[in-house]
Amino acid sequence: QQIVQQLAEEVNNGGIFVKVMTNEQIEILRKQIAVYAFVCEQLVHYHKSLTLQHNLEVQLQILELIFDQGTGTPSKQKIKEITFELSQHGQISETNAYNWFQNRRARSKRKQQAEPPNTAEPEVETDVESPNENET
């Protein structure tokens, strides 16, 4: 918009250019450009959010993959490498990666403790006998 304004002024100030648009026309043009600028901005935001989401998904996949490899407690060095790998797909810090593994481990352990509540105490079992079909 500034550029248009400057151009208009230059024209008015008797530059080498002739005046081809009235001030009114210029104002209309300015408004139209503003609209286009707004639309572009929205598009950029939209694209950014999409990209961000995708990047986060990729990073999560990488993390889960490493976690599933069972190499528990990634050492300092490992964390550095992993963080580098992850940083290829978006901003992330070593602290983030470290925390992620801490939480992931603790919570998976917690889940495993809470899931099987039938192996601890032999409660009153007047139920159907367990169908043992798991021969290996």
Place this chain on the structure above:
Amino acid sequence: QQIVQQLAEEVNNGGIFVKVMTNEQIEILRKQIAVYAFVCEQLVHYHKSLTLQHNLEVQLQILELIFDQGTGTPSKQKIKEITFELSQHGQISETNAYNWFQNRRARSKRKQQAEPPNTAEPEVETDVESPNENET
């Protein structure tokens, strides 16, 4: 419905029973039974929802009571006991109880922060942002 169908077939196949109903009559009977089954199902649902609601109210009372005793941060062991107590009044897990206390605490704290906005400082216009995340 299957039973009725089988019965009908047995009759048709020349069992020891005589044929006392036409296929049309049997079909009508089948439909009527289906309607009764549906009504019963609805009643069961209704009863369950009533009982469930009552149980939830009782459990909530217990939880609020414990919370109001100010014995903040129920430890792991406490959670176990509380969960057992609650389970007397309906299906509930330790995770449920744990989450409840977490949320209850956080939200009461947030309420207290939001309620009195005129007690601390008259005006604060310092927004500090430190997005520094470093590694050793």
Place this chain on the structure above:
DNA sequence: AAGCTATGAATGAAGG
């Protein structure tokens, strides 16, 4: 029916 609120759950982070 749309919007709002309360609430259970999941997650990132900090402290011990």
Place this chain on the structure above:
DNA sequence: CCTTCATTCATAGCTT
């Protein structure tokens, strides 16, 4: 590593 806290997401129920 374990616990705890703050924030956020998702949804059921209520309100208009």
